[in-house]
Amino acid sequence: MASIGAVTKQIAALEISSKKHQQSSRTGHTKQPSQTNVAKLLTKYAAPHPPTAKTTQPSALRNQTNANAPARISRAVAPSEPQPPLDIGKYDGGLELDNEKRGEKVFGEAAEALALDSSVLGTRPTREWSLPSFEIGRPLGKGKFGRVYMVRTKCEPQYILALKCLYKSEIIQSRVEKQIRREIEIQQNLRHPNVLRLYGYFHDEKRIFLMLEFAGKGELYKQLSKHGSFSEKRSSRYIDQMADALTYLHSKHVIHRDIKPENLLLGINGELKIGDFGWSVHAPGNRRMTLCGTLDYLPPEMVEGKEHNEKVDYWALGVLTYEFLVGNPPFEDRNSVNATYRRIAKVDLRIPSLVSPDARDLITQLLKYNPEERIPLTDVSRHPWILKHRPKGSSRGGSEV
């Protein structure tokens, strides 16, 4: 079995040889293979658009799906000898263990609401998936409603995914079945490099399974905890990617409302992925959560119970920028929730001197009491602090950090 690193190298090597071939026939100009090329291939390898095998599909739909589908690795790189499969780690049997202990069958209206299956979608149906479609590897983590595993599709081209299991009975107990259904439907239609893809979903008697893009570098929150804070460059690149992702979400009329480090994952090249659209209420204990979640990212209009719009995400972006650079959110008061509320409502913002003037300017422009005065996302993308750290030749944040 090959490690991720080894496969990355192999893919890189294959990519180099195929690029060389293309380039020599074009300009004779040889370019060193960039990380991005490797990333593209690894993404092809790791991120499926599930092939639509249903023969009953209208041909227009088949074509549309195929046009979006990544090339199969074998065709993309034409390997001369068989490649060892990517090591997905050892399965611990957790899904079966859990299923015996915590899985209860559900009935009635709730069962109908949770009979979620992407193969019967009106638009963009996927092929039919079920648990035996996957080889299960190492556990990636535990959420409130179930475990997440690294998996590989058994069918060619053997995509790598994160398979997230949610227990229906627990969703019903938490009374979030409608929310989960809606969030899954929204997520299924989103396509952006900094938004975690949901490729498909299926269910059995007790569980719902989400086929998610595998975020190879795990949780951003863990990185932030490990380092305390991020450098200006790293923070700026993340915020650039966030601004791009939020612009995309807002263009689709999706307001995230829950931007915070705990909801962000990192792709194989360290690129940021917005990874939680509300269906996953995080496990308490390992995260900064109260029963209702952290207050630190709430904008004044929500704290004051007023109506809100997509500008709540602008505010959260300001809080995120501050937390990346300083290591804690700007209005945090560990002693009292009310004190945090008051500080938010007053915009009691104190930025430490270690923060550069450019970053300070952006934070101040995002953290405005009046939502209409917050700097628009298009202006965030061309703010001097963002442009200063953006990789040369990139029109946006780039995917690597």
Ligand code: AMP
């Ligand atoms: P969640 O239920 O979303 O809180 O997921 C539980 C844990 O599984 C997270 O804390 C991550 O460490 C891990 N995880 C969830 N989704 C993914 C993913 N798409 N790729 C890699 N790890 C993931």
